[in-house]
Amino acid sequence: MLEVAGLTSHYGRIQALQGIDVRVGEGELVAIVGANGAGKTTLLRTISGVQAASAGSVRFAGQDITHMPPHGRVRLGICQVPEGRQVFGPLAVEDNLKLGAFTRPGHEIEAQLAGIYRLFPGLGDKRAEPAGTLSGGQQQMLSIGRAIMARPKLLLLDEPSMGLAPLLVEEIFRTIVALKAEGTTILLVEQNAHAALAIADRGYVLETGRVSFEDTGAALLGNDRVRAAYLGL
Amino acid sequence: MSSQFVQFLIAGINAGAIYALIALGFAIIYNASHVINFAQGEFVMLGGMMTVFLLALGMPLPIAVLLAIAATAVAGMVLEKLAIEPARGASVVTLIIITIGASILLRGLVQVAMGRNFHRVPPFTGDDPIPVLGAALLPQNLWVCGVTVLAVLALRWFFTRTMWGKAILATSHNRLAAELVGINVRLVMLVSFGLSGALGALAGVLIAPITLTHANVGIMLGLKGFCAAILGGLGNFPGAVAGGLVLGLAEAMAAGYLSSQYKDAVAFVLILAVLFFLPGGLMGRGSTERV
Numbered sequence: 202m203l204e205v206a207g208l209t210s211h212y213g214r215i216q217a218l219q220g221i222d223v224r225v226g227e228g229e230l231v232a233i234v235g236a237n238g239a240g241k242t243t244l245l246r247t248i249s250g251v252q253a254a255s256a257g258s259v260r261f262a263g264q265d266i267t268h269m270p271p272h273g274r275v276r277l278g279i280c281q282v283p284e285g286r287q288v289f290g291p292l293a294v295e296d297n298l299k300l301g302a303f304t305r306p307g308h309e310i311e312a313q314l315a316g317i318y319r320l321f322p323g324l325g326d327k328r329a330e331p332a333g334t335l336s337g338g339q340q341q342m343l344s345i346g347r348a349i350m351a352r353p354k355l356l357l358l359d360e361p362s363m364g365l366a367p368l369l370v371e372e373i374f375r376t377i378v379a380l381k382a383e384g385t386t387i388l389l390v391e392q393n394a395h396a397a398l399a400i401a402d403r404g405y406v407l408e409t410g411r412v413s414f415e416d417t418g419a420a421l422l423g424n425d426r427v428r429a430a431y432l433g434l
Numbered sequence: 435m436s437s438q439f440v441q442f443l444i445a446g447i448n449a450g451a452i453y454a455l456i457a458l459g460f461a462i463i464y465n466a467s468h469v470i471n472f473a474q475g476e477f478v479m480l481g482g483m484m485t486v487f488l489l490a491l492g493m494p495l496p497i498a499v500l501l502a503i504a505a506t507a508v509a510g511m512v513l514e515k516l517a518i519e520p521a522r523g524a525s526v527v528t529l530i531i532i533t534i535g536a537s538i539l540l541r542g543l544v545q546v547a548m549g550r551n552f553h554r555v556p557p558f559t560g561d562d563p564i565p566v567l568g569a570a571l572l573p574q575n576l577w578v579c580g581v582t583v584l585a586v587l588a589l590r591w592f593f594t595r596t597m598w599g600k601a602i603l604a605t606s607h608n609r610l611a612a613e614l615v616g617i618n619v620r621l622v623m624l625v626s627f628g629l630s631g632a633l634g635a636l637a638g639v640l641i642a643p644i645t646l647t648h649a650n651v652g653i654m655l656g657l658k659g660f661c662a663a664i665l666g667g668l669g670n671f672p673g674a675v676a677g678g679l680v681l682g683l684a685e686a687m688a689a690g691y692l693s694s695q696y697k698d699a700v701a702f703v704l705i706l707a708v709l710f711f712l713p714g715g716l717m718g719r720g721s722t723e724r725v
Binding site for chain 2: 249250251270271272275276280281283287288289290291292296299300301303304307347348351
């Protein structure tokens with residue numbers, strides 16, 4: 202479904218991605234793990250289009266989207282949940298969700314909203330409140346909910362567990378597994394490598410802008426070098 | 435209430451409504467791009483001067499007014515497309531300087547095309563003053579206030595009730611997130627400049643029958659609108675309207691009771707006072723973000 206080939210990207214003169222090959226099949230949950238600054242977030246940003254690729258290609262459902270603007274990619278079904286939640290703070294929770302469905306036809310929105318409130322009951326209770334007043338955990342749910350409103354074919358999750366209490370982290374991971382079970386294809390970037398690889402079909406380990414390991418989630422969890430370098434085991 | 439006071443009140447509300455429209459134009463562009471568009475005053479000038487031009491071609495007044503507003507909206511979008519968008523990624527200061535350059539260009543073009551004389555736009559519905567409590571109210575004053583109220587209500591509806599309005603607000607709060615939900619942020623910029631152009635032109639057309647218009651009318655009106663926007667808190671829509679009214683009334687009272695020579699100074703004294711004591715503007719409030 203998603204094929205990234207030889208992808209490079211720069212911030213000014215700093216090369217953040219040095220030729221990355223990543224593939225995500227339909228219905229798969231693929232995890233990208235690695236240290237800070239390895240290029241995980243940049244990879245997601247280049248796939249969603251908010252960061253320009255300098256070389257290489259991104260193909261989605263057989264179509265070359267390397268130079269497509271981000272709003273075009275959302276229409277194709279690629280939705281990113283950005284790092285640090287990035288909700289529209291002063292706007293109401295429900296407006297945040299409705300904006301998530303900006304590219305969808307209007308008649309779908311009510312049913313979609315009801316679905317999100319079933320998934321995250323806490324959001325329904327606060328639908329009229331400004332998103333900026335929610336707790337960190339609720340903002341993360343809102344950020345995920347907003348992306349689901351667009352009915353993504355490919356969901357890009359950037360550090361969804363960052364800065365959350367352990368109980369909330371568990372809830373987020375349960376949600377990710379539930380979304381996969383519904384058939385959403387997911388590319389998950391996580392600092393919490395152990396938890397991410399445990400639920401992933403396959404995983405990639407990124408190191409200074411390159412893929413250093415690629416295997417099934419279980420195999421990576423059992424790989425001694427990965428364990429030593431990234432899992433602290 | 436003395437008739438004098440009523441007369442000053444009418445003048446103040448009239449000017450305040452015009453400042454409010456101009457301030458709203460500043461607020462819309464500021465929200466979309468964090469740019470203070472110093473060509474906003476030229477939109478006001480274009481509205482009045484294009485109406486003059488179209489009337490000279492023999493068009494009826496209503497058509498000329500609507501066309502002038504539409505043409506200024508297009509001018510705003512052209513400005514965005516040709517001058518702001520190519521500089522995408524440049525610092526905000528650079529963009530502000532670009533808008534100053536654009537304002538000089540627009541003023542120059544109009545001077546070359548139409549000279550530096552004063553022009554008059556006929557009032558929309560007659561000249562006969564209506565006596566109110568001993569003061570004289572012009573029919574055009576009613577047009578200014580009525581149309582401003584309608585424009586403010588329409589904007590309010592647009593930004594709180596329509597998905598496109600909310601998309602523009604969302605872009606101003608968080609550009610990255612707006613891109614990620616599929617909002618075309620370049621189109622948002624274009625729409626914002628078009629909308630600001632239309633608001634500025636509307637102000638220019640409404641005021642032209644009362645104060646006359648000329649190629650340099652936009653400098654002072656733009657600065658006053660900017661003051662009103664700062665007074666209310668930059669980027670705050672109700673604040674822009676309130677700031678416009680406060681400024682208009684303060685000016686009219688100062689001109690009436692002190693000296694009309696100090697009229698223009700009032701705006702700048704007010705702005706200094708606000709920046710010293712209420713840096714967030716009259717309607718500024720603490721942010722309610724958790725991180």
